Amino acid sequence: ILLTEIADQTATQGVSFTLDVSSYFTDVDLGDVLEYSISEFDIDSSGVIIGIPDNSDVGSYTLTVTATDENSATATDTFVLTVENVDDAPTVLSAIADQTATQDIEFILDVSSDFTDVDVGDVLDYTASGLPDGFTMSSLGVINGTPSNAEVASYVVLVTATDESEETVLDSFLLTVENVNDAPQLVSTITDQIATEDIAFSLDVSSNFTDPDE
Numbered sequence: 170i171l172l173t174e175i176a177d178q179t180a181t182q183g184v185s186f187t188l189d190v191s192s193y194f195t196d197v198d199l200g201d202v203l204e205y206s207i208s209e210f211d212i213d214s215s216g217v218i219i220g221i222p223d224n225s226d227v228g229s230y231t232l233t234v235t236a237t238d239e240n241s242a243t244a245t246d247t248f249v250l251t252v253e254n255v256d257d258a259p260t261v262l263s264a265i266a267d268q269t270a271t272q273d274i275e276f277i278l279d280v281s282s283d284f285t286d287v288d289v290g291d292v293l294d295y296t297a298s299g300l301p302d303g304f305t306m307s308s309l310g311v312i313n314g315t316p317s318n319a320e321v322a323s324y325v326v327l328v329t330a331t332d333e334s335e336e337t338v339l340d341s342f343l344l345t346v347e348n349v350n351d352a353p354q355l356v357s358t359i360t361d362q363i364a365t366e367d368i369a370f371s372l373d374v375s376s377n378f379t380d381p382d383e
Contacts, residue, residue, distance in 0.1 A: 175234065178248060182226070182227055306328075359374055
């Protein structure tokens with residue numbers, strides 16, 4: 170028979186949980202040994218529930234414990250076991266691949282699929298450092314920008330993903346901005362010149378032009 174009702178219980182993710190329910194049941198028949206079973210999780214035959222819940226176990230469970238005597242007579246009781254969440258840091262699901270951008274062409278990269286968080290409902294916030302001038306990253310993890318000739322170079326970009334408990338994870342990748350050949354440009358108009366008969370004439374016009382690719 171049920172001696173006292175089993176109180177509702179709380180377990181914590183990642184922490185060992187133990188509950189002996191044998192003290193909640195009794196049998197008036199001298200010498201009868203009770204065996205115990207439970208609707209979910211594990212219980213040994215002596216009535217001890219033990220386990221270490223992981224993130225997938227977070228939630229509330231209505232559990233029914235059954236005590237059975239040697240003649241198959243039973244008594245049952247139900248209680249609620251709540252497994253509380255412990256925040257897990259986000260993780261890198263897959264390393265961000267190195268990227269190539271092209272001068273004067275818009276570059277877009279969404280890195281959110283490269284990160285994950287096992288905590289259900291956690292929303293990650295993204296930041297980045299080391300981007301070329303004019304590039305931005307949204308909090309949702311989208312990098313966007315159109316590089317000019319001045320940004321032609323290679324950049325080591327560090328991405329940080331932060332969860333709602335300020336836990337973080339980092340990943341980096343190489344962003345290479347490739348050059349597109351630019352036409353030379355006139356810096357200043359060549360002024361009209363005067364040459365004199367029988368006198369050597371010399372004029373260096375190189376300073377009147379430039380090339381952005383230099």
